[in-house]
Every structure is written in structure tokens, then in C-alpha cells.
Amino acid sequence: MDKKTVKKQLQLKGIPAAPGIVIGKAFIFGGNDLVPIERKIADKDIPREIEKYNSVILKTKKEILEIEKKISEELGVEHGKIFSAHLLVLEDPVLIEEVIARLKKQKKNIEIIFHEVLNKYIDVLSEAKDEYLRDRISDIIDVGNRILRNLMGAEGKGLDSLSEESVVIAYDLSPSDTAMMHRGKVLGFATDIGGRTSHTAIMAKSLEIPAVVGLENVTDAVQDGDTIIVDGNHGIVIVNPTKAFLAKYQKDKKKYDHMEEGLIELKFLPSETKDGKKIKLAANIELAEDVSSVLFHGAEGIGLYRTEYLFMNRNTLPSEEEQFKAYKLVAQRMKPSYVTIRTLDVGGDKFLSQLDVPREMNPFLGWRAIRFCLARPDIFKTQFRAILRASAFGKIRLMYPMISGVGEFVQAGAILEETKKELRKKQISFDENIEVGAMIEVPSAALTSGIIAREADFFSIGTNDLIQYSLAIDRVNEKIAYLYEPAHPAILNLIKTVIDNGHKEGISVGLCGEMGSDITLTIVLLGLGLDELSVSPIAIPEIKKVIRSVNFSVARQIADEIIRMSTGEEIHKFATNKMKELVPEIATELGIE
Amino acid sequence: MVIKKEVTIKNKSGLHARPAALFVQAANKFTSGILIIKDDQQVNGKSIMGILMLAAEKGSKITIVAEGDDALRAAEELSAILAGDIDTLGMTAKTV
Numbered sequence: 001m002d003k004k005t006v007k008k009q010l011q012l013k014g015i016p017a018a019p020g021i022v023i024g025k026a027f028i029f030g031g032n033d034l035v036p037i038e039r040k041i042a043d044k045d046i047p048r049e050i051e052k053y054n055s056v057i058l059k060t061k062k063e064i065l066e067i068e069k070k071i072s073e074e075l076g077v078e079h080g081k082i083f084s085a086h087l088l089v090l091e092d093p094v095l096i097e098e099v100i101a102r103l104k105k106q107k108k109n110i111e112i113i114f115h116e117v118l119n120k121y122i123d124v125l126s127e128a129k130d131e132y133l134r135d136r137i138s139d140i141i142d143v144g145n146r147i148l149r150n151l152m153g154a155e156g157k158g159l160d161s162l163s164e165e166s167v168v169i170a171y172d173l174s175p176s177d178t179a180m181m182h183r184g185k186v187l188g189f190a191t192d193i194g195g196r197t198s199h200t201a202i203m204a205k206s207l208e209i210p211a212v213v214g215l216e217n218v219t220d221a222v223q224d225g226d227t228i229i230v231d232g233n234h235g236i237v238i239v240n241p242t243k244a245f246l247a248k249y250q251k252d253k254k255k256y257d258h259m260e261e262g263l264i265e266l267k268f269l270p271s272e273t274k275d276g277k278k279i280k281l282a283a284n285i286e287l288a289e290d291v292s293s294v295l296f297h298g299a300e301g302i303g304l305y306r307t308e309y310l311f312m313n314r315n316t317l318p319s320e321e322e323q324f325k326a327y328k329l330v331a332q333r334m335k336p337s338y339v340t341i342r343t344l345d346v347g348g349d350k351f352l353s354q355l356d357v358p359r360e361m362n363p364f365l366g367w368r369a370i371r372f373c374l375a376r377p378d379i380f381k382t383q384f385r386a387i388l389r390a391s392a393f394g395k396i397r398l399m400y401p402m403i404s405g406v407g408e409f410v411q412a413g414a415i416l417e418e419t420k421k422e423l424r425k426k427q428i429s430f431d432e433n434i435e436v437g438a439m440i441e442v443p444s445a446a447l448t449s450g451i452i453a454r455e456a457d458f459f460s461i462g463t464n465d466l467i468q469y470s471l472a473i474d475r476v477n478e479k480i481a482y483l484y485e486p487a488h489p490a491i492l493n494l495i496k497t498v499i500d501n502g503h504k505e506g507i508s509v510g511l512c513g514e515m516g517s518d519i520t521l522t523i524v525l526l527g528l529g530l531d532e533l534s535v536s537p538i539a540i541p542e543i544k545k546v547i548r549s550v551n552f553s554v555a556r557q558i559a560d561e562i563i564r565m566s567t568g569e570e571i572h573k574f575a576t577n578k579m580k581e582l583v584p585e586i587a588t589e590l591g592i593e
Numbered sequence: 594m595v596i597k598k599e600v601t602i603k604n605k606s607g608l609h610a611r612p613a614a615l616f617v618q619a620a621n622k623f624t625s626g627i628l629i630i631k632d633d634q635q636v637n638g639k640s641i642m643g644i645l646m647l648a649a650e651k652g653s654k655i656t657i658v659a660e661g662d663d664a665l666r667a668a669e670e671l672s673a674i675l676a677g678d679i680d681t682l683g684m685t686a687k688t689v
Binding site for chain 1: 639
């Protein structure tokens with residue numbers, strides 16, 4: 001290739017939506033650029049245009065019902081429901097009347113009339129500040145484009161008709177677009193907007209198409225035909241990679257694909273050290289759908305089920321029945337393995353729009369998590385009832401977030417007991433021996449963990465918040481991100497305190513948090529004596545490999561040495577070197593420097 | 594038969610999204626014509642577009658006008674969706 005035409009490499013960071021690495025040619029998908037051409041029509045043509053509109057409505061309805069059925073079967077009724085809202089828009093009497101009235105008055109082709117009316121509604125609704133209303137706009141755009149496409153006979157514009165394998169680049173992908181992706185042709189996709197719990201992300205995961213969303217400007221940065229790497233494991237997109245980068249990613253991809261294959265082998269091997277010390281490897285999940293990935297990666301249980309995602313992106317609270325169904329599904333699918341359900345953890349950086357939670361100066365130190373639930377026993381009890389009822393269908397453990405002292409734990413326990421009593425009275429069955437644990441993520445709880453351990457059945461150390469609170473670092477503030485040090489001596493000492501205190505009372509101590517996925521710290525965490533590590537499902541195989549390659553006695557020596565060091569930097573360096581020394585093949589494979 | 598009913602929207606996010614979709618689905622079960630009036634705006638209660646355009650926020654007063662054979666039942670049920678058992682959380686309870 002001529003040097004002048006070599007395009008500059010660009011790396012973009014977004015939100016990992018579906019795992020896997022793909023390398024391919026970019027296909028820019030402009031879902032919204034259907035612009036019909038204006039044409040005058042004669043009076044006698046009016047009935048023909050109306051007839052065309054009516055038949056397109058019928059055709060579109062058939063399409064939507066088909067997608068609804070497909071999605072409901074493959075991903076669950078909840079996702080299928082999005083398309084019932086589409087039907088309401090499609091058959092809206094006011095919209096139809098207005099289109100026909102304008103058609104008769106302006107005497108222009110149906111495509112342009114429909115386009116104008118649709119845009120009028122979108123413009124008015126776009127001015128609304130309400131987020132739910134904006135969600136409706138994307139529904140209206142989605143179904144509107146479908147109608148328009150059918151009116152224009154623009155077949156072959158959808159993602160189901162790609163002629164060659166491509167990486168799809170788009171501002172956003174509607175659920176309809178995603179549902180149409182045929183696995184063979186769409187290698188992966190990257191979008192400007194979207195979050196990891198958006199319907200598009202969830203569908204990508206279940207279709208097993210690597211994807212990165214929320215990149216903000218990927219559509220500006222990429223041109224049709226550019227070479228693109230989508231790294232759905234880390235949320236990275238690389239446009240026009242240099243030769244060196246391409247080689248590195250081809251290696252990464254091979255390694256990832258190879259690992260995926262090797263998984264099946266590793267999946268059934270226990271997570272234990274060479275000298276026989278077992279440490280449970282569990283998974284963190286946010287949605288019931290994540291269970292497939294948990295099972296696939298060979299987790300021994302679920303160490304953290306974050307229930308707040310059931311409560312987000314909606315304007316009513318989930319009912320007891322709805323929560324029960326979700327918890328029951330997870331419990332049943334994981335059976336006989338355990339599922340640790342964390343009660344509602346709102347506040348901080350997660351707000352629920354349906355709750356009147358006032359804005360606070362320091363939300364992370366404010367009215368959140370267990371504090372909120374204790375103040376709203378109505379919400380707390382509804383969740384308790386749902387969890388208890390689900391406990392009859394599998395092995396469920398309950399866990400309270402953000403406990404700062406034993407008082408809160410006891411208080412929550414009293415509400416739980418009250419709920420159990422009510423269920424017994426109604427003769428509703430639940431697991432009478434359900435274990436109840438505390439998440440240790442506030443320094444005061446870590447320091448008084450010896451007291452809390454007398455009440456709790458287990459601990460799980462939540463490192464994300466523990467680090468933020470102990471080191472006084474707002475983890476959302478980029479300016480001080482460099483101070484966020486999991487290997488800081490203060491953190492390792494707090495973790496050790498919690499483990500030792502827990503073990504003194506004979507309860508198990510786990511760790512759930514990003515720190516658990518840091519492979520350079522696996523040996524240290526093992527050596528400190530943790531009973532369980534709960535990480536994102538995808539991180540499990542690598543961690544298991546490290547655990548299976550070392551001796552616990554050696555890990556313990558390393559932990560003993562490290563706990564006396566003075567800086568995070570020193571600890572990190574030491575841990576990395578030990579890892580390279582003890583498990584060189586894994587360190588090289590992962591490119592750890 | 595024409596039945597008129599005045600309702601105050603109690604749902605926190607107003608008559609948007611889910612409540613609006615539920616309302617339209619319910620309205621379409623009746624043979625009566627359904628009108629929703631807010632201030633000087635008047636829309637078809639069987640139209641999701643119409644209702645979204647009303648942008649009725651919490652606390653706004655609207656009038657439901659049902660005309661037809663099942664007007665009485667329609668007015669009862671539809672006003673219950675809007676004003677029924679909706680607590681301060683904007684949680685639509687019993688009626689839906």
C-alpha cells in the first residue's frame with residue numbers, strides 16, 4: 001500500500017456490550033437516512049396511494065409480529081414486549097388519519113407525506129426533556145423507518161441482507177435492527193450510544209456477536225471499508241490499526257478463541273491449587289440473562305446478583321411477582337449451585353427515576369443502599385418476599401449492601417424475620433435456612449468485621465467501594481483516577497482484617513469487585529485466604545488457570561511478604577514479578593509486562 | 594351515552610411511556626369513542642401519538658370523554674388507570 005494512503009490508527013473506548021474480538025471491514029449502517037423523493041400526484045391517483053399505505057401497514061404488522069415472536073422465544077417475553085409498543089404506533093388512528101388527510105390536501109406521493117408527518121411528531125417529542133418520552137421516540141423512529149422502508153420498497157437496506165462479512169458501525173441500533181443480524185454476515189458491531197443494559201446490548205450477548213456501545217463518535221471516525229477491530233471484552237474499538245496492532249489483536253483473537261475452546265476442558269476442572277486448597281470461583285451478574293454466560297464459563301455459583309438493574313430504566317417499581325420470577329429463574333437455572341442475591345443498592349451513581357430521591361452533595365456518602373431500604377421497609381419487604389419465595393426453588397443466599405456497622409445488619413434482619421413470619425402465616429414455602437451475609441465495603445465495617453461476623457453467615461468484600469471510601473477517591477472523577485489503587489497497603493490490610501475476623505467466627509469470606517478480576521493480584525488474594533472470588537463470568541477461566549498452577553503455601557508466603565510493604569507500586573511490581581515467575585506461560589499469554 | 598370524568602394525573606412521570614401505552618391498549622377494548630381533553634387541547638384516547646403529544650405531567654387535570662354503548666365502563670376503567678391506586682412513587686398498583 002502507498003504510504004500516503006495509510007490512514008492513521010485511532011483507538012476509541014466505549015462500553016463492552018458483548019464479549020469476543022473481531023477484525024473486519026466497516027459497514028456504516030445509517031438506520032435513519034431513508035429520504036423519499038417528492039412527487040406530485042393527480043386526484044385519480046389518491047385511492048391508489050391510500051391503498052398502498054394500507055397494504056404496507058398490513059405487511060409491516062406481519063413483520064413486527066414475526067420479530068416479536070422470534071425475540072420472545074429466543075430472549076424472553078420481556079424483550080418481545082418492545083414490539084407491542086411498535087404495533088400501537090403502526091396502527092395509531094390519529095397518525096393514519098393525518099397521513100390520509102394530508103395526502104388528499106397536498107397531492108404528493110404517500111412516501112413523502114408519511115415522512116413529513118412522522119418527522120413532525122418526532123420533532124415535537126424531541127423537545128420534551130423526559131427520558132421516557134425520548135425512549136418512545138426511538139420506538140417511533142424504529143417503526144416509522146420500517147413503514148417507510150416498506151413504502152419505498154427499499155428492500156435490502158436491513159442488516160439481514162449484507163452481501164459480505166462486515167463490522168457494523170452505527171449511531172444506534174434499534175432492537176429491530178439487531179434482531180435481523182444474521183450471525184454469519186455481521187461479525188460484530190460498534191455504536192455511538194447505548195449502555196450495557198440496553199436491549200441492543202442484551203441481544204448482542206445472546207446472539208454472541210462481539211459488540212462495543214457508547215463510543216460517542218465512532219460514526220464520525222470511521223468510513224465504509226475501513227479495517228476495524230472490535231474488542232468486546234474490553235470495550236475498545238480500533239480504526240485502521242497499524243500492522244503491529246493488527247498482529248497483536250490477531251494473536252489476542254486467536255488466544256481468545258482458543259481459550260473459548262479450551263474452556264470446555266477447563267470448565268469441569270475444580271478451582272483448586274496444586275496442593276489441594278480450594279477457592280470458590282463465582283460470577284457477578286446483573287440480569288437473569290447473564291446466567292448462560294455464567295454456566296458457560298464454569299462458575300461454581302453466583303457471588304453477586306446486582307438486583308438494581310431490575311429497577312432501572314422504567315417508571316414503576318417492579319412488583320413482587322416480577323422480582324420473584326427473575327430470582328426464581330436464576331435460582332432454578334443455577335441449581336444446585338448457589339445464587340447470592342444482593343438487596344437493592346440504589347444511590348451513589350445509580351438512581352432510580354421512579355423514586356423521589358433528592359439530589360445530594362455527596363451521593364456516595366448519602367442516602368443509599370441499605371440506608372435507603374431501612375427507611376423504605378415497604379420496598380425492602382417486597383424484595384424480601386420475592387427472594388424468600390424464590391428460595392424454595394434453588395439455593396439462594398441473601399446479602400445486604402453497604403453495611404457500616406452491626407446495627408444495620410441486625411435491623412435488616414428484624415425486617416427479614418417479620419417477612420418470614422408473614423409468609424409462614426400464609427403457608428408460603430421458602431428456605432428456612434437461607435444464609436444472610438454482609439457486603440463489606442465501608443471501612444468501618446471492615447474494622448468492626450469481628451463484631452458483624454457474629455451475626456452474619458458470610459462476608460463478601462466489595463472492593464470498588466471499599467477502595468473509594470478508604471482512599472477517599474471519588475471513582476467517577478477522572479482527575480484523581482490515578483489514585484485508585486487496589487494494591488494499596490491500606491486495602492490489602494483491610495481485606496486481611498476482614499478475612500481473619502470472618503474465619504475466627506467460622507464464616508466464609510469472599511470478594512466481589514473489579515479487583516478480583518485483576519489477574520496480577522490473583523495469587524495475593526488466594527494467599528490472603530479468601531474462600532471465594534466472584535468476578536465477571538468471562539474472567540473465570542484465566543483466574544482458574546492461575547489458581548490451578550500454584551501452590552497455596554507459596555501464595556501464602558507471598559501474601560505475608562506483601563502485607564508488610566509500604567506502597568501500592570511496590571506491591572504491584574512484586575505481585576507481577578511473582579506471577580511471571582510462577583506462571584510464566586499465563587503471563588506471556590496475557591502479555592503482562 | 595356520553596360520560597365525562599375529570600382526573601388528576603398522579604403518576605410521577607405523567608402520562609408517558611408505559612402508562613400511556615396501557616391506557617391506549619385499554620381504550621381500544623371499548624367500542625365507545627374516547628377523547629382526552631387537557632386545557633384547550635383535545636386528543637383521541639385511542640391514539641398513542643395523540644396522548645404523547647399531550648405531554649400531561651404529574652398534577653395536570655384532564656377530562657376523559659367517552660361516547661358510546663360502553664361509555665360508562667370505559668370512563669370508569671380508564672380514569673382508574675390514570676388516577677386509581679397510584680402511590681407517591683408513581684407506582685401503578687391495583688388497576689394495572
